[in-house]
Amino acid sequence: MVIETGNSLTSQMIYLSIMCQKQDDFDEFKSHNDDVLLRSIAEDLRHFLPTNAMLASEHFAIQKLHQQTKPTVHIDAFLYDDDIIDTLCEEGKMSRNYCLTCGSHQTAPLEFISHSFSLMELKFLYRHVLPDLTGKMVVDIGSRLGAVLFGGYFYSSASQIYGVEMNADFCHLQEVIVAKYQLSERIKVLNADIRTQASLLQKADVVVMNNVFEYFLDKEEQARSWEFINQNIKKKGSLLVTVPSLGESLSDFQLF
Numbered sequence: 727m728v729i730e731t732g733n734s735l736t737s738q739m740i741y742l743s744i745m746c747q748k749q750d751d752f753d754e755f756k757s758h759n760d761d762v763l764l765r766s767i768a769e770d771l772r773h774f775l776p777t778n779a780m781l782a783s784e785h786f787a788i789q790k791l792h793q794q795t796k797p798t799v800h801i802d803a804f805l806y807d808d809d810i811i812d813t814l815c816e817e818g819k820m821s822r823n824y825c826l827t828c829g830s831h832q833t834a835p836l837e838f839i840s841h842s843f844s845l846m847e848l849k850f851l852y853r854h855v856l857p858d859l860t861g862k863m864v865v866d867i868g869s870r871l872g873a874v875l876f877g878g879y880f881y882s883s884a885s886q887i888y889g890v891e892m893n894a895d896f897c898h899l900q901e902v903i904v905a906k907y908q909l910s911e912r913i914k915v916l917n918a919d920i921r922t923q924a925s926l927l928q929k930a931d932v933v934v935m936n937n938v939f940e941y942f943l944d945k946e947e948q949a950r951s952w953e954f955i956n957q958n959i960k961k962k963g964s965l966l967v968t969v970p971s972l973g974e975s976l977s978d979f980q981l982f
């Protein structure tokens with residue numbers, strides 16, 4: 727009897743350990759699969775866009791780009807990770823440096839600007855920074871290529887993931903990906919200025935704002951947009967993710 731109990735306990739333990747092993751294997755496989763799918767989405771998007779991932783319809787952003795005093799390259803971190811940039815540099819299709827004195831070997835590093843979170847940043851945000859988002863609603867203000875939406879789909883359990891983007895061409899690109907990868911059950915893309923989306927913001931559990939206004943709106947419009955955000959993120963316990971920090975984002979404005 728004792729032996730029997732011992733046996734069944736041992737076999738239960740072995741069974742449990744096999745279950746855990748299987749669960750670990752499954753989690754590892756799923757995590758790898760999520761990365762592969764996100765890389766595949768990035769590859770698809772690269773085919774639709776020029777290397778700087780900017781569109782002719784981004785009039786204000788292009789104007790701002792021309793006003794930069796330091797030589798700057800726009801490289802979208804979601805589309806191009808460091809390995810891809812290295813390959814492009816090796817192939818002579820891109821450079822990390824610019825020539826200080828034409829014809830000499832004196833060079834200086836170029837300034838890099840990304841308009842999206844990278845895959846690593848998204849993984850860190852959803853897997854390590856934010857709490858479990860089961861049943862929660864995420865709103866990405868200025869969803870551009872959809873990186874935050876696709877990251878939320880694969881790296882979190884958020885049940886509703888909304889992207890609000892004022893540029894119709896970018897919304898179309900996001901829709902193409904949502905349709906191709908069948909993500910529409912949890913992802914919705916709205917072509918709108920965030921200032922028309924009060925009720926959506928009021929319901930959001932997590933609001934993401936990655937460099938959203940600075941390159942795309944003039945100062946007055948930025949100030950009005952921040953006022954609107956302040957008035958409409960109301961839900962108790964809701965979380966606001968900003969890059970740069972909220973303090974830095976608001977330092978140029980006299981608000982609230």
Ligand SMILES: C[S@@+](CC[C@H](N)C(=O)[O-])C[C@H]1O[C@@H](n2cnc3c(N)ncnc32)[C@H](O)[C@@H]1O
Binds near residue numbers: 804840867921
């Ligand atoms: C830096 S991108 C953010 C990309 C994306 N959220 C990410 O992290 O990968 C900012 C985007 O915000 C959009 N945008 C700026 N102001 C907006 C507004 N008031 N309403 C909606 N979209 C806006 C711009 O068109 C641009 O595509």
